[in-house]
Amino acid sequence: MLHGVEIPQRLIELSQKSMHTVKGRFLQPYWTESFESLAETAQESPPVSINSRALSTLITPLTPVRDGTPIIGIDTSTIKIGETEAGIIWAVRAAVVWGNNRGYRYLRLGPLPFHITEENKHAFFGGSVDHTFLNATSFSSVSAETQGRLCNLIERWIQASVSHSVSESIILWDGSLTAGTPGNPVSQISHILEAARKNRNAILAFSKTTTIRSLGWRITDFATRYEPPCLFEVADLPLSTSRRIHLLGRIYAANLSRGGRSFRLDIDRTLSREQGIEAVERLLGNELMFQGYPETLRLAHIYSTFTANDVIGIQSFLKREYGLKIINRRSIRKALFGPYGTRYED
Amino acid sequence: MRLFRKVGNTLHILSFPGEDVEKGGYLLIEDMKAKKAMIAQVIDIQFANVPGVMEELLRSPDVEDQVQGDDVDPFGIMSQILYIQDARLLVCKIYGTIVNNGFFSDNNWLPSRTDSKIRKLSTESLMKLAGITKGLPIDLGETQDAAPMIIDACELDGRLNIITGKKGTGKSHLSKILVLGLIEHGATVVILDLNGEYTNLGLAADGTKNKHHEKIRVLTPAQNFKVTLYKTNLYVVMRLLTNALNLPGASAREFRSIWKFLEQNGTLTLHELGGAIKRWKCNQHVRDAMQSRYYAILHSGFFTDNMAEALDFEAVLTETDKKGGGAIVINLKDMAPSDRKMVVEYVLAKLQEILSQWKLRAVFLFAEEAHLYLRETYWDDIVTRMRHFGLFTTFITNQPNTIHENIYRQADNIFLLNFVNEHDLQAISRAARADAETAISIVRDLPPHYCLVLGQVVKDFPIVVKIRPLNIKTMGQTRYFFLKEREKR
Numbered sequence: 094m095l096h097g098v099e100i101p102q103r104l105i106e107l108s109q110k111s112m113h114t115v116k117g118r119f120l121q122p123y124w125t126e127s128f129e130s131l132a133e134t135a136q137e138s139p140p141v142s143i144n145s146r147a148l149s150t151l152i153t154p155l156t157p158v159r160d161g162t163p164i165i166g167i168d169t170s171t172i173k174i175g176e177t178e179a180g181i182i183w184a185v186r187a188a189v190v191w192g193n194n195r196g197y198r199y200l201r202l203g204p205l206p207f208h209i210t211e212e213n214k215h216a217f218f219g220g221s222v223d224h225t226f227l228n229a230t231s232f233s234s235v236s237a238e239t240q241g242r243l244c245n246l247i248e249r250w251i252q253a254s255v256s257h258s259v260s261e262s263i264i265l266w267d268g269s270l271t272a273g274t275p276g277n278p279v280s281q282i283s284h285i286l287e288a289a290r291k292n293r294n295a296i297l298a299f300s301k302t303t304t305i306r307s308l309g310w311r312i313t314d315f316a317t318r319y320e321p322p323c324l325f326e327v328a329d330l331p332l333s334t335s336r337r338i339h340l341l342g343r344i345y346a347a348n349l350s351r352g353g354r355s356f357r358l359d360i361d362r363t364l365s366r367e368q369g370i371e372a373v374e375r376l377l378g379n380e381l382m383f384q385g386y387p388e389t390l391r392l393a394h395i396y397s398t399f400t401a402n403d404v405i406g407i408q409s410f411l412k413r414e415y416g417l418k419i420i421n422r423r424s425i426r427k428a429l430f431g432p433y434g435t436r437y438e439d
Numbered sequence: 440m441r442l443f444r445k446v447g448n449t450l451h452i453l454s455f456p457g458e459d460v461e462k463g464g465y466l467l468i469e470d471m472k473a474k475k476a477m478i479a480q481v482i483d484i485q486f487a488n489v490p491g492v493m494e495e496l497l498r499s500p501d502v503e504d505q506v507q508g509d510d511v512d513p514f515g516i517m518s519q520i521l522y523i524q525d526a527r528l529l530v531c532k533i534y535g536t537i538v539n540n541g542f543f544s545d546n547n548w549l550p551s552r553t554d555s556k557i558r559k560l561s562t563e564s565l566m567k568l569a570g571i572t573k574g575l576p577i578d579l580g581e582t583q584d585a586a587p588m589i590i591d592a593c594e595l596d597g598r599l600n601i602i603t604g605k606k607g608t609g610k611s612h613l614s615k616i617l618v619l620g621l622i623e624h625g626a627t628v629v630i631l632d633l634n635g636e637y638t639n640l641g642l643a644a645d646g647t648k649n650k651h652h653e654k655i656r657v658l659t660p661a662q663n664f665k666v667t668l669y670k671t672n673l674y675v676v677m678r679l680l681t682n683a684l685n686l687p688g689a690s691a692r693e694f695r696s697i698w699k700f701l702e703q704n705g706t707l708t709l710h711e712l713g714g715a716i717k718r719w720k721c722n723q724h725v726r727d728a729m730q731s732r733y734y735a736i737l738h739s740g741f742f743t744d745n746m747a748e749a750l751d752f753e754a755v756l757t758e759t760d761k762k763g764g765g766a767i768v769i770n771l772k773d774m775a776p777s778d779r780k781m782v783v784e785y786v787l788a789k790l791q792e793i794l795s796q797w798k799l800r801a802v803f804l805f806a807e808e809a810h811l812y813l814r815e816t817y818w819d820d821i822v823t824r825m826r827h828f829g830l831f832t833t834f835i836t837n838q839p840n841t842i843h844e845n846i847y848r849q850a851d852n853i854f855l856l857n858f859v860n861e862h863d864l865q866a867i868s869r870a871a872r873a874d875a876e877t878a879i880s881i882v883r884d885l886p887p888h889y890c891l892v893l894g895q896v897v898k899d900f901p902i903v904v905k906i907r908p909l910n911i912k913t914m915g916q917t918r919y920f921f922l923k924e925r926e927k928r
Binding site: 100105108190193195196197198199200201202203204205206392395396400401402403404405406407409410413414 | 489490491492494495504506507508509510514517519520521522523
């Protein structure tokens with residue numbers, strides 16, 4: 094089904110190029126003992142604080158439409174593998190999942206290791222995507238932000254690739270359709286949405302968390318009070334909350350199954366309201382919902398996520414392949430404070 | 440392999456796929472800086488506790504899964520991740536240290552994790568280090584690394600041995616190898632053969648005579664093994680009556696009087712004994728007790744008045760010894776339990792008598808399922824008195840809990856074949872010569888015809904041996920109803 098979805102050669106070359114800079118270096122591995130606290134490192138929707146004055150009075154009850162529309166879920170994860178004297182090594186993995194004969198199929202891309210340093214970060218990001226969305230000057234340090242950008246870099250590539258290669262499908266993203274934040278350039282996301290529309294696809298983006306509130310209430314809390322499946326549209330939202338941030342989706346609180354949870358759902362704003370709602374109804378008719386969350390997206394998350402075993406495997410691979418010397422530099426905080434406030438630190 | 444942890448005399452070593460290590464094998468942990476090496480035996484192989492493996496396995500699809508997929512992995516990292524998943528933890532028992540090519544049983548040092556090299560120690564090297572000699576060789580088979588496993592018959596001499604394992608694992612087979620090995624070196628062996636399994640020791644698989652044929656003598660009670668009262672010592676008869684036939688004390692005293700009376704008159708025959716019991720002036724209960732035992736003796740067919748058909752057991756033993764050793768198989772197959780006990784009591788009493796008079800230097804006794812014919816008090820006799828007389832016993836059983844605990848504690852050599860039952864494993868763990876954890880862990884996974892050898896013969900280095908085949912006609916072929924169906928399979 095997903096012909097042509099693959100890791101672009103440029104990305105592989107970028108990875109290889111960055112990894113050549115680690116040869117023979119010391120590696121302070123990201124210790125796996127603290128993996129209980131191994132936080133969700135896949136990127137979440139950027140925190141955009143919007144205060145809506147009121148929810149729409151229109152509660153849209155949904156009727157599932159079972160018409161065989163293919164549902165495709167996409168998710169990407171990054172994880173810190175360790176630190177070298179010069180920078181940080183990250184690994185990225187993407188997963189695309191779709192329904193197949195009453196079961197599911199997945200395409201997993203990666204892991205791809207990247208060694209990002211102060212020296213290579215400009216060339217690295219600048220050369221890989223357009224400068225508007227990855228502005229090298231915003232990299233003040235090799236940090237968690239890099240991780241998010243790296244993840245987005247891959248994810249946008251996969252999302253674009255899927256949007257081009259499938260038609261008349263519903264494509265599920267993890268996150269929102271908010272653009273303009275670091276790693277989420279408006280032009281690129283708009284371009285992906287346009288490509289999807291051209292192929293008569295609908296993009297639905299699910300956020301597990303949201304900061305949008307109305308009258309002091311989180312919008313997802315409202316939705317749980319009504320009989321599912323239903324949607325609440327968050328009305329009177331501006332198209333952009335600042336000069337940089339653009340909301341490319343129409344925002345809903347979606348309560349899609351009984352006993353499930355409510356999620357923020359962004360639907361491509363360029364689609365008509367009716368087309369958007371119809372897309373959600375087709376999602377309901379052709380997809381299994383687990384706690385109100387689409388199964389393909391849940392599986393995409395599971396298949397892209399890194400386990401502790403993955404991290405150890407990658408560390409071991411890098412050690413063997415690039416002659417890294419593993420060192421164990423103890424955390425200064427741990428050395429100073431012992432277990433107090435440092436329990437989950439590596 | 441990487442050294443991971445040491446707890447007491449247990450080492451935990453990380454091993455990766457491709458490092459071919461077997462349970463029961465030995466490892467040498469060489470600390471290059473300390474210039475010492477530790478010898479340890481692998482007693483268990485577990486999966487290493489790699490974090491995240493559970494999540495990894497849960498999401499990995501198997502053939503039947505509803506979720507299937509493909510991986511695009513341009514760097515080939517997944518193979519390394521899978522490799523890590525298969526990492527193993529070797530649980531090893533430390534047996535000692537090598538310093539300047541000398542072996543010491545010192546476990547109180549820690550090899551360096553970073554400076555230690557871990558490699559497999561071949562059984563041949565281990566044998567050299569341990570000083571396992573091959574003076575009078577008995578070929579048991581081969582070790583896990585295909586080295587010949589040869590033990591020294593001298594290490595069975597004067598020793599108490601146990602062969603145990605569950606049914607069908609090859610206990611009798613191993614026992615036969617030991618018997619033939621001993622007689623090749625001139626030993627005299629008496630076998631208490633419960634199921635007639637040793638009766639063909641002198642025949643090859645095709646039924647022709649083998650090289651041991653002349654050294655094997657099969658005695659079947661009531662057939663070619665009958666004895667006269669005349670040639671039997673009162674002491675032997677009294678042991679037989681009291682131990683095998685449970686004759687009460689008062690009756691035993693009367694019987695002794697009758698025996699002496701007949702002996703004085705030169706009429707010590709079965710026929711005369713029966714008449715004397717009938718006529719003897721004594722309490723009716725005593726007479727009844729003596730009569731019932733008399734009939735038990737009479738009907739066993741083991742005693743005879745016909746001198747021509749009687750066998751002089753003592754002469755058989757001494758002749759065997761003079762001819763350069765051999766095996767005397769007492770075929771107890773198809774005998775009533777009381778008759779079996781009587782014959783065994785006779786044989787043991789006779790052996791004790793002969794040995795105590797130094798008519799023989801020593802006898803190796805092989806006793807299969809001894810609990811079926813040995814009286815309670817005899818177990819203690821074996822580990823105390825009988826050994827000093829020169830009777831060196833090997834017990835063979837598939838019910839290890841039937842052997843008394845003191846036998847396990849005093850056993851010099853133990854040959855363990857497979858057991859899976861927890862009760863059986865607990866029973867064998869009582870052996871003083873074995874580390875309980877080692878014995879239980881290794882024995883549980885032994886395939887048929889593999890044996891864990893413990894004790895003097897291996898200088899207390901437990902060694903797993905694949906027992907060699909024997910070209911001997913098997914007797915104990917199992918009888919089946921669905922024979923044709925079995926042959927078709």
